[in-house]
Amino acid sequence: MMTAVVLAAMLGGTWLAAVYRENGSQAVFLPDRVMTLFPAPKPLAAFAFTDQENRVFDLSRLKGKWSFLFFGYTHCPDICPTTLATLARARENIAKSAAGAKDVQFVFISVDPNRDTAGKLGQYVAYFDATFLGVTGGDAQLGNLAGQLGAVYQVEVKPGTENYPVYHTAAVFLVDPQARYRAVFAPPLDAEGISRRFEVLRQLEGRKAA
Amino acid sequence: MRWRHAVFAGLIPALTALAAATEDAGISVRDAWVRETPPGMAMTAGYMVLQNKTSRPQVLVAARSSGFQTITIHRSITKQGMTGMEHSPQVELLPHASLPFAPGGYHLMLLNPKRTLRAGDRVDIRLEFRGGLVLPVAFEVRK
Numbered sequence: 355m356m357t358a359v360v361l362a363a364m365l366g367g368t369w370l371a372a373v374y375r376e377n378g379s380q381a382v383f384l385p386d387r388v389m390t391l392f393p394a395p396k397p398l399a400a401f402a403f404t405d406q407e408n409r410v411f412d413l414s415r416l417k418g419k420w421s422f423l424f425f426g427y428t429h430c431p432d433i434c435p436t437t438l439a440t441l442a443r444a445r446e447n448i449a450k451s452a453a454g455a456k457d458v459q460f461v462f463i464s465v466d467p468n469r470d471t472a473g474k475l476g477q478y479v480a481y482f483d484a485t486f487l488g489v490t491g492g493d494a495q496l497g498n499l500a501g502q503l504g505a506v507y508q509v510e511v512k513p514g515t516e517n518y519p520v521y522h523t524a525a526v527f528l529v530d531p532q533a534r535y536r537a538v539f540a541p542p543l544d545a546e547g548i549s550r551r552f553e554v555l556r557q558l559e560g561r562k563a564a
Numbered sequence: 565m566r567w568r569h570a571v572f573a574g575l576i577p578a579l580t581a582l583a584a585a586t587e588d589a590g591i592s593v594r595d596a597w598v599r600e601t602p603p604g605m606a607m608t609a610g611y612m613v614l615q616n617k618t619s620r621p622q623v624l625v626a627a628r629s630s631g632f633q634t635i636t637i638h639r640s641i642t643k644q645g646m647t648g649m650e651h652s653p654q655v656e657l658l659p660h661a662s663l664p665f666a667p668g669g670y671h672l673m674l675l676n677p678k679r680t681l682r683a684g685d686r687v688d689i690r691l692e693f694r695g696g697l698v699l700p701v702a703f704e705v706r707k
Binding site: 429507517542 | 599602603604605607608609638640642643644645646647648649667668671673674675707
């Protein structure tokens, strides 16, 4: 009961209600416009990308950490920088929390490998936060992970021009330290909305594990 | 030299007249800002709130600046779960209404800046409306 009260105080407002039963160790999240938490975590299957330092970024890199994933492309003047700036602020909030941000990573997945080389991706993500990762891969691998997360994207490459349209899901996906798809944050995104929900979820998971 | 001064001297009243004309037209702009460009990126976006104080619709048809190769009016839209940008050749301001250009919606897409833009810099952009009205606006670069 005490826990429920503490949680309610932390969560505030009406955005999310968590009921925590001391004995059953079960958390129930009510519907929320910002974060959709899946009742059954979905284990992700193998995929293979390359990160901004040309290292392999595969399923094993999602294990042991909470991962926030966002699909986009660097030649994107509006949505992508807005989202990355929001995620950088969310990370700052999480880093200031008691549990810190050591077990959290943020991964920008470029759906435009044609223009987004490792070097460009590294420069781009580091501008928003020095800890951010930038990864990309071939169409089959991008389609693979996007499909597992329910994300969609479309790149209309036009030969001979550097400017072509790219469309992508603007949501942010949350994967847990067991590499299971846990939740999705729907736009419009705000940093506090994301960090507060994440901190509650991580705390509840910690209790379950304990 | 004398000739050059004369040109400048002529320019100042002309600009003043221009500003007065747009003021008369009753279109105002506030909170105009441009996003700082991440390193290596040749594009960014401009945002503002346009206000039409007149009783007639006003139509924004173009934006120009010597600081960029091209500026186009864009809008971020979501279709079938995907967000992308579409070109808006013109944007209509309803009478006595304001229209925000904000992240995730309408924005000026600024291509190939002539110099790297850093927070605190100023960018001058001319907004052109149907009927020939031109509104010079100072945009602040923000991170």
